[in-house]
Amino acid sequence: MPKGLLKKIASALRLSGKTHTHRLPGRGVWLLGLAAFLTSVTIAAIIPRGSNSLPVNALIPSTPPQTVLLGETSIPAAINLTTNLPAETEASHKTPDREQWIEVTIRKGDTLSDILKRAGHDSSDIHRLIQSNPDARVFRQMYPGQKLRMRIEANGPLQELVYETGPGEAFHLVRHEDRFELTKELRTFETRIAHVSGTIESSLFEDGQDAGLSDNLIMKLVEIFGWDIDFALDLRRGDNFSVIHEEKFWRGQKVTDGAILAAEFVNQGRLFRTIAFRDANGYTSYYTPDGASVRRPFLRTPVEFSRITSRFTGNRYHPILKTWRAHKGVDYAAPVGTPVRTTASGRVLSIGWNGGYGKRIVIRHNATYNTVYAHLSRFRSDLRVGSFVDQGQTIGNVGATGLASGPHLHYEFQVNGAHRNPLTFKFTGEAKIASQNRDEFARLANDWTARLDVISRGTQIAASR
Numbered sequence: 001m002p003k004g005l006l007k008k009i010a011s012a013l014r015l016s017g018k019t020h021t022h023r024l025p026g027r028g029v030w031l032l033g034l035a036a037f038l039t040s041v042t043i044a045a046i047i048p049r050g051s052n053s054l055p056v057n058a059l060i061p062s063t064p065p066q067t068v069l070l071g072e073t074s075i076p077a078a079i080n081l082t083t084n085l086p087a088e089t090e091a092s093h094k095t096p097d098r099e100q101w102i103e104v105t106i107r108k109g110d111t112l113s114d115i116l117k118r119a120g121h122d123s124s125d126i127h128r129l130i131q132s133n134p135d136a137r138v139f140r141q142m143y144p145g146q147k148l149r150m151r152i153e154a155n156g157p158l159q160e161l162v163y164e165t166g167p168g169e170a171f172h173l174v175r176h177e178d179r180f181e182l183t184k185e186l187r188t189f190e191t192r193i194a195h196v197s198g199t200i201e202s203s204l205f206e207d208g209q210d211a212g213l214s215d216n217l218i219m220k221l222v223e224i225f226g227w228d229i230d231f232a233l234d235l236r237r238g239d240n241f242s243v244i245h246e247e248k249f250w251r252g253q254k255v256t257d258g259a260i261l262a263a264e265f266v267n268q269g270r271l272f273r274t275i276a277f278r279d280a281n282g283y284t285s286y287y288t289p290d291g292a293s294v295r296r297p298f299l300r301t302p303v304e305f306s307r308i309t310s311r312f313t314g315n316r317y318h319p320i321l322k323t324w325r326a327h328k329g330v331d332y333a334a335p336v337g338t339p340v341r342t343t344a345s346g347r348v349l350s351i352g353w354n355g356g357y358g359k360r361i362v363i364r365h366n367a368t369y370n371t372v373y374a375h376l377s378r379f380r381s382d383l384r385v386g387s388f389v390d391q392g393q394t395i396g397n398v399g400a401t402g403l404a405s406g407p408h409l410h411y412e413f414q415v416n417g418a419h420r421n422p423l424t425f426k427f428t429g430e431a432k433i434a435s436q437n438r439d440e441f442a443r444l445a446n447d448w449t450a451r452l453d454v455i456s457r458g459t460q461i462a463a464s465r
Contacts, residue, residue: 100151100152100154101149101150101151102119102149102150102151102152103147103148103149103150104118104119104147104148104149104150105145105146105147106142106143106144106145106146106147106148107144108144110142110144111140111142112126112127112130112139112140112142113127115148116158119150119152119158121150121152121157121158122157122158125175125178125179125180126139126161126173126180129173129179129180129181129182133182135171135182135184136171136173136182138163138165138171139161139163139171139173142163146163146164146165147163147164148161148162148163149161149162149164150162157175158175159174159175160172160173160174160175161173161180167187167189167248167250167255167256168186168187168188168189168248168255169184169185169186169187170184170185170187171183171184171185172184172185187250189248189249189250189255190248190249190250191246191247191248191249191258192246192247192249193244193245193246193247193261194244194245194246194247195242195243195244195245195451195455196211196212196213196217196242196243196245197211197240197241197242197243197455197456197458198210198211198213198240198241199238199239199240200235200236200237200238200239200240200241201237202237203235204218204221204222204231204235204241205218205305208221208241211241213243214257216257217243217245217257217260219304220260221241221243221260221263221265222304223392224260224263224274224286224294225263225265225272225274225294226299226300226301227294227295227296227299227300228267228272228294228300229265229267229272229300230300230301230423231301231304231305232301232303232304232305232306232307232308232332233307233308234267234268235267236267236268239265239266239267239268240265240266240456241263241264241265241266242263242264242452242455242456243260243262243263244260244261244262244263244448244451244452244455245257245258245259245260245261246258246259246261259276259284260276260286261275261276261448262274262275262276262448262449262451262452263452264452264456266456273288273289273449273452274286274287274288274294275287275288275289275441275444275445275448275449277433277437277440277441277444279434279437285433287433287441287445289445289448289449290445291432291433291438291441291442291445292431292432292433293431293432293433295431296427297344297365297369297427298343298344298365298369298371298413298422298427299341299343299344299391299392300343300422300423301332301343302332302340302341302342302343302371302373302409302411303332303334303338303339303340303341303398303409303411304339304341306332306333306334306338306409307332307333307334308330308331308332308333309331309332309333309408310327310330310331311327311330311331311421311423312327312328312329312330312419312421312422312423312424313326313327328412328419329372329374329410329411329412329413329419329422330410330411330412330421330422330423331408331409331410331411332398332408332409332411333406333407333408334398334407334408334409335398335407336377336397336398336399336400336407337377337397337398338397338398338409339394339396339397339398340373340376340394340395340396340397340398340409341392341393341394341395342363342371342373342389342390342391342392342393342395343371343391343411343422344363344365344369344371344391345365345388345389345390345391346363346364346365346366346369346371346388346389347363347364347386347387347388347389348361348362348363348364348383348384348385348386348387348389348395349362349363349364349370349385350362350385351379351383351384351385353401353402354374354402355402355403356402356403357372357374357375357402357403357410358374358375358376358399358400358401358402358403358404359374359375359376359377359378359379359396359399359401359402360372360373360374360375360376360402361373361376361379361383361395361396363389363395368415368416369413369414369415370413370414370417371411371412371413371414372410372411372412372413372414373395373396373409373410373411374402374409374410374411374412375398375399375400375401375402375404375407375408375409375410376396376397376398376399376401376409377396377397377398377399377400377401377407378396378397378399379395379396380394380395380396383395383396413425
């Protein structure tokens with residue numbers, strides 16, 4: 001979901017309550033058999049980095065970045081790409097006095113030519129490289145808000161251009177006499193473990209931010225627990241959450257958040273917990289501590305952080321037709337343009353205008369289940385009848401087309417052609433973790449469950465003060 005839109009509808013989500021953040025200095029990702037539990041004090045003061053309290057295979061060495069040659073010659077890996085390094089690190093990577101680095105923020109509509117022209121540099125040599133080297137075409141796909149760094153000589157030409165395309169990847173264009181050469185730098189991050197906990201006072205989005213969760217981690221938390229908790233309806237003051245997750249560091253500075261490793265959510269007194277498991281193919285799934293998948297055949301809601309304005313009922317007064325009739329779906333009010341996601345994987349059965357439904361999409365999931373999404377303002381441009389859509393994928397946007405008194409999504413759930421209430425329909429036979437992974441998962445679940453117990457007790461004690 002775009003961050004701007006998420007901010008607009010976050011009135012359902014920031015908290016002023018008591019929240020608590022603790023960090024673990026361990027570098028492990030999957031810490032099997034770790035005896036030391038989380039405590040409310042900083043573990044760094046007790047266990048120095050590299051301590052034998054951590055299993056050897058859990059340590060991720062802090063190695064220099066790889067430099068992949070995409071042109072003719074490589075460049076030193078010592079070039080400083082991190083603008084917020086500590087002073088002593090920054091000093092060790094200074095260029096000679098006659099050279100300097102300039103950082104430029106990419107504006108909306110900017111091209112590389114625009115940026116170089118504003119800085120007073122010729123772009124013809126770079127453009128020749130971009131035309132001849134497919135790897136250099138990444139410089140054509142720059143996005144607003146990203147950074148470009150330029151190394152220049154005093155009163156001289158551009159010497160180097162650095163474009164960071166992601167936390168672990170950067171492209172360098174380096175001048176060698178009368179031409180530029182392209183290299184790609186890959187970084188190996190140090191992974192540490194942190195945990196965050198908080199209590200709901202206002203909304204998940206705001207309270208999660210106050211606790212120290214990033215927007216991405218909040219959305220991941222909603223995705224994981226969205227099978228059991230309707231975050232548009234079920235959230236209550238006093239609910240609480242705890243999240244154990246990875247953090248990625250580069251030269252001592254945090255770069256980004258990693259995966260959620262374990263989490264719990266207490267909603268209206270009901271406890272939900274999940275444990276992450278990464279299989280042999282590197283795919284991460286989430287399970288309850290007893291090994292049942294948290295993933296259900298259908299998501300609870302097709303629109304995140306909306307509110308229900310009309311429920312499934314056999315007799316409802318239609319605000320436009322001025323008559324009583326059955327309402328065979330659920331209406332979710334949301335601003336025009338809010339993304340609508342498919343609640344399960346399937347194929348588009350029909351798409352287009354359909355009378356009072358306005359712009360409508362029907363998705364067939366299998367021989368048993370269909371879902372309907374109506375009153376849309378627009379469809380995703382590449383969708384056609386027969387298109388495959390994955391669960392959670394955006395298929396259109398909220399609107400007020402057809403017989404709609406205001407912007408909302410009308411959502412229907414059909415079982416063997418009969419309309420059913422999507423809010424109360426129960427699915428059975430949740431998937432279990434594969435038999436070959438059960439022993440390993442059981443050991444992992446025991447570790448994370450014990451740590452969640454400690455975090456939960458700390459959160460409850462703090463909330464009672």
